[in-house]
Amino acid sequence: MLEQIVLNQKASKAEYDEKVEDFERRLGELQRQARDLQIPIVIVFEGWDAAGKGTLINRLMQALDPRGFSVYPIRASTEEEAHRPFLWRFWTKTPERGRIAIFDRSWYGRVLTERVDKLIRKKSWQASYEQIRSFERQLADDGAVLIKFFLHISKKEQKKRFLELEANASMSWKVTKQDWRHHRQYEKYTRAIEDMLAQTDTAFAPWTIVESHDRRFATLKVFAATIRVLEERVRGAQSTKEPEHRTDNLPGEEFPTTSLLETVDLSRTLSRPSYERKLDSYQARVRELEHQIYLRRIPVLVVYEGWDAAGKGGNIRRLTKGMDPRGYEVIPVGAPNDVEKSHHYLWRFWNRLPKAGHITVFDRSWYGRVLVERVEQFCSAEEWKRAYREINEMEEHLVSFGAVLVKFWLQIDEQEQLKRFNEREATDWKQWKITPDDWRNRDKWCLYKPAVEEMLGRTSTSYAPWTIVESNCKLYARIKTLETVIKSIEARLEAR
Amino acid sequence: MLEQIVLNQKASKAEYDEKVEDFERRLGELQRQARDLQIPIVIVFEGWDAAGKGTLINRLMQALDPRGFSVYPIRASTEEEAHRPFLWRFWTKTPERGRIAIFDRSWYGRVLTERVDKLIRKKSWQASYEQIRSFERQLADDGAVLIKFFLHISKKEQKKRFLELEANASMSWKVTKQDWRHHRQYEKYTRAIEDMLAQTDTAFAPWTIVESHDRRFATLKVFAATIRVLEERVRGAQSTKEPEHRTDNLPGEEFPTTSLLETVDLSRTLSRPSYERKLDSYQARVRELEHQIYLRRIPVLVVYEGWDAAGKGGNIRRLTKGMDPRGYEVIPVGAPNDVEKSHHYLWRFWNRLPKAGHITVFDRSWYGRVLVERVEQFCSAEEWKRAYREINEMEEHLVSFGAVLVKFWLQIDEQEQLKRFNEREATDWKQWKITPDDWRNRDKWCLYKPAVEEMLGRTSTSYAPWTIVESNCKLYARIKTLETVIKSIEARLEAR
Numbered sequence: 001m002l003e004q005i006v007l008n009q010k011a012s013k014a015e016y017d018e019k020v021e022d023f024e025r026r027l028g029e030l031q032r033q034a035r036d037l038q039i040p041i042v043i044v045f046e047g048w049d050a051a052g053k054g055t056l057i058n059r060l061m062q063a064l065d066p067r068g069f070s071v072y073p074i075r076a077s078t079e080e081e082a083h084r085p086f087l088w089r090f091w092t093k094t095p096e097r098g099r100i101a102i103f104d105r106s107w108y109g110r111v112l113t114e115r116v117d118k119l120i121r122k123k124s125w126q127a128s129y130e131q132i133r134s135f136e137r138q139l140a141d142d143g144a145v146l147i148k149f150f151l152h153i154s155k156k157e158q159k160k161r162f163l164e165l166e167a168n169a170s171m172s173w174k175v176t177k178q179d180w181r182h183h184r185q186y187e188k189y190t191r192a193i194e195d196m197l198a199q200t201d202t203a204f205a206p207w208t209i210v211e212s213h214d215r216r217f218a219t220l221k222v223f224a225a226t227i228r229v230l231e232e233r234v235r236g237a238q239s240t241k242e243p244e245h246r247t248d249n250l251p252g253e254e255f256p257t258t259s260l261l262e263t264v265d266l267s268r269t270l271s272r273p274s275y276e277r278k279l280d281s282y283q284a285r286v287r288e289l290e291h292q293i294y295l296r297r298i299p300v301l302v303v304y305e306g307w308d309a310a311g312k313g314g315n316i317r318r319l320t321k322g323m324d325p326r327g328y329e330v331i332p333v334g335a336p337n338d339v340e341k342s343h344h345y346l347w348r349f350w351n352r353l354p355k356a357g358h359i360t361v362f363d364r365s366w367y368g369r370v371l372v373e374r375v376e377q378f379c380s381a382e383e384w385k386r387a388y389r390e391i392n393e394m395e396e397h398l399v400s401f402g403a404v405l406v407k408f409w410l411q412i413d414e415q416e417q418l419k420r421f422n423e424r425e426a427t428d429w430k431q432w433k434i435t436p437d438d439w440r441n442r443d444k445w446c447l448y449k450p451a452v453e454e455m456l457g458r459t460s461t462s463y464a465p466w467t468i469v470e471s472n473c474k475l476y477a478r479i480k481t482l483e484t485v486i487k488s489i490e491a492r493l494e495a496r
Numbered sequence: 497m498l499e500q501i502v503l504n505q506k507a508s509k510a511e512y513d514e515k516v517e518d519f520e521r522r523l524g525e526l527q528r529q530a531r532d533l534q535i536p537i538v539i540v541f542e543g544w545d546a547a548g549k550g551t552l553i554n555r556l557m558q559a560l561d562p563r564g565f566s567v568y569p570i571r572a573s574t575e576e577e578a579h580r581p582f583l584w585r586f587w588t589k590t591p592e593r594g595r596i597a598i599f600d601r602s603w604y605g606r607v608l609t610e611r612v613d614k615l616i617r618k619k620s621w622q623a624s625y626e627q628i629r630s631f632e633r634q635l636a637d638d639g640a641v642l643i644k645f646f647l648h649i650s651k652k653e654q655k656k657r658f659l660e661l662e663a664n665a666s667m668s669w670k671v672t673k674q675d676w677r678h679h680r681q682y683e684k685y686t687r688a689i690e691d692m693l694a695q696t697d698t699a700f701a702p703w704t705i706v707e708s709h710d711r712r713f714a715t716l717k718v719f720a721a722t723i724r725v726l727e728e729r730v731r732g733a734q735s736t737k738e739p740e741h742r743t744d745n746l747p748g749e750e751f752p753t754t755s756l757l758e759t760v761d762l763s764r765t766l767s768r769p770s771y772e773r774k775l776d777s778y779q780a781r782v783r784e785l786e787h788q789i790y791l792r793r794i795p796v797l798v799v800y801e802g803w804d805a806a807g808k809g810g811n812i813r814r815l816t817k818g819m820d821p822r823g824y825e826v827i828p829v830g831a832p833n834d835v836e837k838s839h840h841y842l843w844r845f846w847n848r849l850p851k852a853g854h855i856t857v858f859d860r861s862w863y864g865r866v867l868v869e870r871v872e873q874f875c876s877a878e879e880w881k882r883a884y885r886e887i888n889e890m891e892e893h894l895v896s897f898g899a900v901l902v903k904f905w906l907q908i909d910e911q912e913q914l915k916r917f918n919e920r921e922a923t924d925w926k927q928w929k930i931t932p933d934d935w936r937n938r939d940k941w942c943l944y945k946p947a948v949e950e951m952l953g954r955t956s957t958s959y960a961p962w963t964i965v966e967s968n969c970k971l972y973a974r975i976k977t978l979e980t981v982i983k984s985i986e987a988r989l990e991a992r
Contacts, residue, residue, distance in 0.1 A: 025925050032928055057821045062813055066859060067828035071821050080576060104822060170784055173791075288666050295669075317558055325553045325567050326600060332563035338834040363562060429521050432528055 001194050005209060007154055011216040023223040024063040030230040031064055031100065037237045038097040038342075040144040043226065044106045047151025048189075049179045050161040051212045056151070057104055059219050060226070069100035074109060083297070083356040085401035086110060086128065087135055091350035094139060096342040107132055111196050116182070116189055127400060129199045134393040140204035141386055142344045145233050147226055148205060150197070151212040155186040250385045255454040260468075264411050269473040282482040283322030289489045290327045290359060297356040298492060299403040302485060303365045306410025307448075308438050309420040310471045311478075315410065316361055318478045319485065328359035333368060345369055345379075345387075346394060353398070366391055370455045375447045388458040399463040404492045406485055407464060409456060410471040414445055497690045501705060503650055507712040519719040520559040526726040527560055527596065533733045534593040534838075536640040539722065540602045543647025544685075545675045546657040547708045552647070553600055555715050556722070565596035570605060579793070579852040581897035582606060582624065583631055587846035590635060592838040603628055607692050612678070612685055623896060625695045630889045636700035637882055638840045641729050643722055644701060646693070647708040651682040746881045751950040756964075760907050765969040778978040779818030785985045786823045786855060793852040794988060795899040798981060799861045802906025803944075804934050805916040806967045807974075811906065812857055814974045815981060824855035829864060841865055841875075841883075842890060849894070862887055866951045871943045884954040891960040900988045901960045902981055905952060906967040910941055 011019075034041060043060075045053045057071060072093050081089045087107065095101040110132075115125045136146055153161070162179065165171045182189060201207045208225045212218040293300055302319070304312045320328055331352050340348040346366060354360035369391070374384040399405055412420075421442070424434040441448070460466045467484050471477035507515075530537060539556075541549045553567060568589050577585045583603065591597040606628075611621045632642055649657070658675065661667045678685060697703045704721045708714040766774075789796055798815070800808045816824055827848050836844040842862060850856035865887070870880040895901055908916075917938070920930040937944070956962045963980050967973035 029925065054820050054822060058817070058819065061821060062817060065828075066809075066812065066826040067830065071825065073822035078574075078576060080574060102821075170787075173787065291666075291669065313562075316562065321554070321558060323554065324550050325557060325598075326550065326569035329567065330562040332561075334563065429525065 001197070002152065002190055002209075005152060005211060007152065007157070007211050007213050009211045009217050010214040011220050013216070016216040016220060019220055020223070023220070023227060026227050027060075027063045027223065027230075028065065030227060030234060031068055033234045034100075034145075034230060035068055035098040037234060038143075039233060039237065040095040040097050040139075040142075041100040041230070042095065042139065042144055042146045043100065043102045044108070044146070044148040045102070045104055045151065046106060046108050046112070046149065047210070047212065048153050048158055049182060050158055050165070050175075051151035051153045052215055052218060053104055053151055055215065056219060056222055057102060060102070060222065063223075064100065068098070069102060070095070071102045071104060074103060074105040074107075080355070083299075084353055085397050085403075087131060087397060088350060088353060090135065091347060094144070094344060094347060096339070097143070098342075107135065108196060108200075111199075112189070112192055113182075115192050116185055131393075131397055132200055133202060134390075134397075136200070136202065136205040138346070138390050138393070139344065141390075144344075145229060146205035147229050148207045149210050149222060149225070150193070150207055151210050151218065153212050155183070157213055158183055158186070250382065251388060251458065255450075255457060260453055260456055261411060261449065264468055264470055266411065266413055266416070266470050266472040268470045268476050270476040270479055272475065275475040275479060278479050279318065279482070282479070282486060283318070285486055286319065286482065287322040287324065289486065289493075290323050292493055293359070293404070293489060294327055294357040296493065298489075299354040299356045299398075299401070300359040300489060301354060301398065301403055301405045302359065302361045303367070303405070303407040304361065304363050304410065305365060305367050305371070305408065306469075306471065307412050307417055308441055309417050309424070310410035310412045311474050312363055312410055314474060315408075315469075315471075315478050315481055316363055319482060320361065323359070327357075328361065329354070330361045330363060333362060333364040345373075346390065349394075354403075356402070366394070367455060367459075370459075371448065371451050374451050375444060388455075391459055392461055392464075395459075395461065395464040404488050405464045406488045407466045408481055408484070409452070409466055409468050410477060411468055412471045414442075416472045417442060497693070498648065498686055498705075501648060501707060503648065503653070503707050503709050505707045505713050506710040507716050509712070512712040512716060515716055516719070519716070519723060522723050523556075523559045523719065523726075524561065526723060526730060527564055529730045530596075530641075530726060531564055531594040533730060534639075535729060535733065536591040536593050536635075536638075537596040537726070538591065538635065538640055538642045539596065539598045540604070540642070540644040541598070541600055541647065542602060542604050542608070542645065543706070543708065544649050544654055545678060546654055546661070546671075547647035547649045548711055548714060549600055549647055551711065552715060552718055553598060556598070556718065559719075560596065564594070565598060566591070567598045567600060570599060570601040570603075576851075579795075580849055581893050581899075583627060583893060584846060584849055586631070587843060590640070590840060590843060592835070593639070594838075603631065604692060604696075607695075608685070608688055609678075611688050612681060627889075627893055628696055629698060630886075630893075632696070632698065632701040634842070634886050634889070635840065637886075640840075641725060642701035643725050644703045645718060645721070646689070646703055646705050647714065648705050649708050651679070653709055654679055654682070746878065747884060747954065751946075751953060756949055756952055757907060757945065760964055760966055762907065762909055762912075762966050762968040764966045764972050766972040766975055768971065771971040771975060774975050775814065775978070778975070778982060779814070781982055782815065782978065783818040783820065785982065785989075786819050788989055789855070789900070789985060790823055790853040792989065794985075795850040795852045795894075795897070796855040796985060797850060797894065797899055797901045798855065798857045799863070799901070799903040800857065800859050800906065801861060801863050801867070801904065802965070802967065803908050803913055804937055805913050805920070805930075806906035806908045807970050808859055808906055810970060811904075811965075811967075811974050811977055812859055815978060816857065819855070823853070824857065825850070826857045826859060829858060829860040841869075842886065845890075850899075852898070862890070863951060863955075866955075867944065867947050870947050871940060884951075887955055888957055888960075891955075891957065895959040900984050902984045903955075903960060903962045904977055904980070905948070905962055905964045906973060907964055908967045910938075912968045913938060 045057055047053050061069070061071065070093075074089075077089070090103075090107045093101055093103075107128075110120070110128045111125050114120050140146060162175045162183065165175050197207055197209075208221075210218050210221050304316060306312055316330055320330060336345070336348060349362075349366045352360065352362075369379065369387040370384050373379045395405055421434055421438065424430045456466050456468070467481075469477045469480050469484075541553055543549050557565070557567065566589075570585075573585070586599075586603045589597055589599075603624075606616070606624045607621050610616050636642060658671045658679065661671050693703055693705075704717075706714050706717050706721075800812060802808055812826055816826060832841070832844060845858075845862045848856065848858075865875065865883040866880050869875045870877075891901055917930055917934065920926045952962050952964070963977075965973045965976050965980075
């Protein structure tokens with residue numbers, strides 16, 4: 001496939017000079033329009049060593065308003081990055097709406113260098129294709145434009161360029177032993193590249209192959225392709241026509257009315273003496289496990305969702321009481337701030353993932369998308385429907401990286417909630433815990449209930465099941481969550 | 497000094513139980529008040545190994561609303577951190593207004609472990625005292641509360657605790673060879689600690705020594721001290737009385753009316769042929785130097801300030817045109833976003849400092865504090881007056897870390913600005929560059945001028961001098977900035 005590409009395409013200096021200034025101006029104009037339309041743009045440069053990525057990127061940068069873009073050179077993972085799932089460092093760099101992120105090499109390193117150099121196992125790089133497609137689809141569904149370039153040169157041309165660089169005293173440092181090794185593996189690399197192109201050339205994130213023997217030709221092609229894609233998107237966004245709905249990512253049918261929550265046995269209780277006895281020994285056990293997972297570099301995520309006043313706060317305090325503060329963090333999730341709002345809704349959670357060996361407890365979580373954001377209509381129906389799959393994909397990514405993921409739904413009934421609200425209002429130092437919002441949400445119990453049921457149904461997966469915690473009795477609930485966390489970590493420690 | 501502390505203080509279980517619940521409630525209440533009053537709080541825990549920092553911090557955390565605090569365990573620097581000035585990793589963790597940051601070990605590692613283990617030179621740790629005082633003073637001046645605890649135990653007690661931990665199979669990992677080495681150096685450490693206490697026990701960030709032989713006593717003391725400091729601050733903030741003005745940080749007298757800008761020779765020009773010749777060779781030279789500083793791990797900061805339409809954008813494009821995009825970044829500085837506004841004004845710049853070996857170009861900068869924020873009264877007179885010293889301190893910190901810092905003021909006269917504004921309005925594709933704001937700012941020329949003069953006068957230091965760039969002729973200006981950057985980097989490369 002790559003062999004059939006005609007590489008000796010050229011642009012004359014006259015043609016270049018004539019076109020480039022106009023291209024620059026149009027690109028500058030499109031950048032401003034995309035900013036006004038709040039379109040996030042991702043541009044990826046991949047290609048052979050010495051194909052001219054750096055020069056081309058700099059050329060593109062000159063045409064852009066520096067207030068509106070960032071360039072991310074992607075090298076081998078730092079220690080910080082190696083302790084997170086592979087997409088973490090890319091998710092955290094996705095652009096705000098209206099901004100451009102340019103990647104000099106990218107997440108494709110996984111299926112190129114890391115594959116060819118055998119830095120990861122076959123199973124891992126093969127699984128990456130699905131993760132990459134899901135990553136790009138999620139960004140595209142959120143409105144991002146993705147433009148991906150592969151800069152192509154022949155083996156002969158690469159050799160020529162390496163030798164030229166080596167002959168130049170001030171440039172010779174650019175050619176390393178690894179570069180020559182990759183050069184010798186040109187054919188092996190070609191297969192990896194063809195594989196990558198075949199697997200990830202999608203409608204929402206297509207590849208453009210840039211014949212890069214002639215720098216002028218390559219520059220013009222990159223400019224032209226970028227302009228074409230952006231013009232199309234800007235025109236689409238400006239037109240009054242309804243955008244086409246992509247229904248392929250949405251769950252197909254109405255969610256069947258279940259009554260899972262009705263079947264929960266809320267009469268379960270625990271006596272205080274047996275609570276106290278278990279509490280002490282479980283807290284000690286959690287502390288031991290915290291150390292075990294640190295040694296084994298296993299990340300742990302504990303997600304708490306539940307009705308208001310179901311006892312999340314008190315439950316979390318009992319879970320963490322015995323822990324070493326160096327090893328865990330509690331992240332309370334409220335309404336997103338300005339910066340968070342201008343990113344994909346999952347961005348802020350990717351940013352807060354635990355480092356391998358650490359525990360993060362989420363007091364509310366990404367499930368807000370299909371709960372409060374759905375019920376309060378902070379997002380469109382299409383958006384929250386899409387979210388089930390997106391969340392499952394993220395959780396699958398975490399678990400396949402080796403994380404322990406425990407998800408709790410703290411269930412109480414309406415009578416119990418009312419009782420607790422009244423208690424809070426009656427107790428001086430607890431009054432801050434109860435706000436008019438809480439009463440308003442209570443009135444929406446009937447709207448939240450089907451949202452909760454659908455969430456539990458659609459996101460209980462083999463790799464990340466929900467645990468429903470009967471919480472009318474707080475003592476029972478606390479012990480059940482402690483027990484569940486302990487068992488989940490123990491199972492993971494025994495598994496590998 | 498440490499020897500005179502009576503370490504065998506105890507609290508009985510009865511006393512503890514009686515007090516601790518009340519303390520927890522009061523602390524929770526104070527946290528909410530501090531949040532409402534938007535007071536940032538910094539709590540530092542230092543102390544001997546095995547003095548019980550982890551347990552104490554966790555105890556404190558249990559009393560706090562997890563939505564309002566973060567805990568930062570500080571270990572040895574990562575590579576990412578070692579490539580930044582020493583205070584970088586602490587500045588980036590300073591809390592938003594209304595939040596609490598708890599540091600488990602802190603910036604004092606510099607003058608404790610790093611000093612005792614001889615990880616840094618004497619000159620460096622001695623200089624750190626001044627840097628630490630300046631850091632804490634800047635936070636305090638910005639309204640932060642600083643609470644610092646030193647957990648003290650005797651050498652005998654430490655040995656006892658190490659032996660107990662070692663005897664317990666599930667705890668023995670906590671005692672390392674380094675811990676025993678430090679134990680043997682107890683006396684040496686004591687001198688370092690006494691030195692630290694003497695040098696950094698200030699009115700705005702006082703130390704509290706916590707006698708930690710008895711855990712209950714230590715816990716109560718930490719709670720009581722935290723509550724006392726916060727109560728005082730909350731009362732102060734709630735009282736209608738004018739806060740006391742600390743004038744010791746402000747420049748003493750009115751800044752003498754200078755006419756530095758009047759003396760700039762704006763008639764300087766450069767012909768296009770000699771411009772083009774120099775441009776090419778200078779851009780090539782900059783690229784070479786970019787590589788040199790990368791190899792030598794030298795960070796470079798180039799700051800651009802100047803009148804609207806003075807040509808900052810075009811100038812920056814010429815400076816960066818030849819550079820490798822992997823090595824530099826242009827940071828355009830506009831109005832701060834929500835998150836930035838809720839931090840110290842220097843926080844966002846600390847966050848964007850170049851990594852050692854990289855170049856960051858600031859298109860506008862921290863000088864906004866004494867320019868636009870002063871003129872538009874976005875901050876108080878006390879705040880911008882204080883800023884000269886704060887900025888000088890930050891720049892001194894950068895330069896002493898080894899950074900090259902080049903600062904440009906692009907000077908044009910009013911006639912030239914008017915000409916350029918009119919040109920922009922007349923040129924179709926340049927219209928976006930001119931806004932009503934620009935015309936409004938122009939009307940304030942007479943307000944900006946003294947602000948610029950005072951800025952140039954007060955922040956031209958031996959380590960970070962301003963370069964005034966005569967910019968009526970754009971060609972002349974571009975060559976002058978290129979030349980200045982080249983010379984500054986060359987001087988740094990020759991220096992060490």
